[in-house]
Amino acid sequence: MRGSEPTAGRPRIERLWQSHLSLADVARWIPLAGASGIFRLGVSARRLYWQMMKRAAGVKTISVGNLTVGGNGKTPFTIFLASRLQSRGLKVGIVSRGYSRRRGGAAATLIADRGELLVTAEEAGDEPAMMAKSFSGPIAVARRRLDGIELLMRRGPLDAVILDDAFQHLRLERDVDLVLINSARGLGNGWMLPAGPMREPLGAIDRADAIVLIDAGGGESALSKSQMERIRALTVLHATIRARALVAIEHGAWREIPIALVGARVLAVSGLADPSGFYAMLRALEADLIGVLEYPDHHAYSASDWRAIVNALGEGDIVVTTEKDLVKLERFPFTRNSLYALRLEIEMAPAEAAALDELIVGRELQTSAAQS
Known part of the structure; x- marks a missing residue:
């Protein structure tokens, strides 16, 4: 366009996700509410299933994800976090689903290592290919993140693996769950797709170990008072994204x-x-x-x-x-x-960054880094 x-x-549908709509927009939104209820039932059934079938990866696993569709800064934050842990002497890898990539027959593909892209951008997916330009560690793409982790671990020991956009990937256990929220975008009307921007109900946020509120310079927060009260009941960190x-x-x-x-x-x-x-x-x-x-x-x-x-x-x-x-x-x-x-x-104030380190690194990884 x-x-x-x-x-x-x-997209036009997103304009129906605001808290205050005209009468004409309300008429357009009502049919979406029914579809949202069906989607919510499906998400609930899926969550219950994977709670029973969940598997562990055998390595410290950190998920960076969100509750809404699009625009929360996950990829820049994944690069920031991976580079930060790497600078502490930790062996870090990244695993992504590689959305929109051209898939081959392999369950998982090593798409980058040492800052070199090993496949085409079409085979890697645009966001993993972008990460390869800024992060020097190994990056794998896989539909099942566990396959990607296993591929990276076969290449050598790792202290931690960061999962890009994996909060809803419930089949894999993780040690730390970070949920990013763009303050300027907020959570819209709080409804699930397609009647709102939510991938899961707001209550799913309780699975998170910390919420990272991203300030993209968009002015006042779009989060409602009730949403902020729910978020503040958890550990909240703040970060800024800038050019x-x-x-x-x-x-x-x-x-x-x-x-x-x-x-x-x-x-x-x-x-x-x-x-x-x-x-x-x-x-x-x-x-x-x-x-x-x-x-x-x-x-x-x-x-x-x-x-x-x-x-x-x-x-x-x-x-x-x-x-x-x-x-x-x-x-x-x-x-x-x-x-x-x-x-x-991504930028974080020293106190916020220290809190992030404490949450993620912990004594276990500090000891691992010291011995490597």
Whole structure:
């Protein structure tokens, strides 16, 4: 979808997930409520089944997930956490489902190690491929996370494995469950799909060892008073997600360069569930957004998409996209110095980071790291 100005950036159905709707929107929402009830029953039955069939991985397992669809900063936080543990001398791997990837016959695939992507972005999935550009440890993708963990452990001992987007992957036991909530997006109307953004009822949050509230610079929190009261009954940590650098492509490799977008005529291109935060960051960096091209989340870009992007740029200066889009766009012959990605990073105050370390590392991993 093309526009000369950024739009709300959310699928139409998401506009029915707000707490206050017009009478016309209420009429559209009511049929979704019935489907939501059926979905809730299915989720409950699935949870009961996997509580009985749950398996352990045999290694410290940390899940990074959420309760809602899209836009909570899971991938940047997974990179942040994996790199933080690695900097403490721990042997860390990441396992992801690799949503939207082109699957082969193997139950699990090693897609990256030592910062090198070993397969194509299509085979890895865009988010695992993106993580491989920033994290030097091993990364595996598998439909069953346990298969991915076993693949990594066959390659050598690990102190910890981080599961990307796995809060609902109940078949696997985990030692620490982290649930991320984007403060600006909140939890919508609190209803489950498709009548709301929730993957599970709010009560599922009690499984979490800690809630990480992500501030993406979106202003006031969208969480209701009752939602905040429920969240504050648990351990709550705070983190900020911000733009760190631009990523440029030089001789086939990615290189960070300082952000210098003041006054630059920028075409924003993204395949995100909710690109509004992306636009907000570009505006905060004082870029002149001459237009936007929005594609579906995890979009597989084609040659016709590339031509559309080049044509849309016109007399503009540069195209700025996201890292998970760049892994799929870098194969196209863009004019030199015309395509960049905005690299994001997670920041935590020292006290918050120390609390995260205490929750995750603990004495067991500290001892392991000291002996390795």
